[in-house]
Amino acid sequence: MVNDFYQTNIPGYYAIGDVTPGQALAHVASAEGILCVEKIAGQHVEALDYGNIPGCTYCSPEIASVGLTEAQAKEQGLDVKIGKFPFSASGKASASGAKDGFVKVIFDAKYGEWLGCHMIGAGVTDMIAEAVLGRKLETTGHEVLKTVHPHPTMSEAVMEAVAAAYDEVIHL
Structure with missing residues (x-):
């Protein structure tokens, strides 16, 4: 110990x-x-903070996650906002032939705290760092939405998933 x-x-x-x-x-x-x-x-x-450690599975497709799952957040009695963005709607994913997968985000509805992020697809073990950093800095969903993400990139799927959680998604 x-x-x-x-x-x-x-x-x-x-x-x-x-x-x-x-x-x-x-x-x-x-x-x-x-x-x-x-x-x-x-x-x-x-x-x-062991609750903010990224988990990465190096398989095909890759899997990456950090924080709470939707079920865990609900078990804790939290009211959540959920956003999911499929790579099939991503221009970069289409161009690179890696359209399988998605990004899912979980936010606390009351305070906007980024509770969790889960990803499946090509390159997600690199992409999870945005969620880990955002959670460490106590970033809210609105701050992610106001952060310009480069286009076309796979990483903009994080912003798109956040936009979906806040009913502001325009690329689905």
């Missing part, structure tokens, strides 16, 4: 990665290691 900064119950001993509770992912172990060393060096660091 370790504390929030990976110190064990034995003074001077620390543990990170697969031997600790939590997701057994390389990017998690790397983040834990950096936080651990920074804490040892006396820097002010925040504990890792």
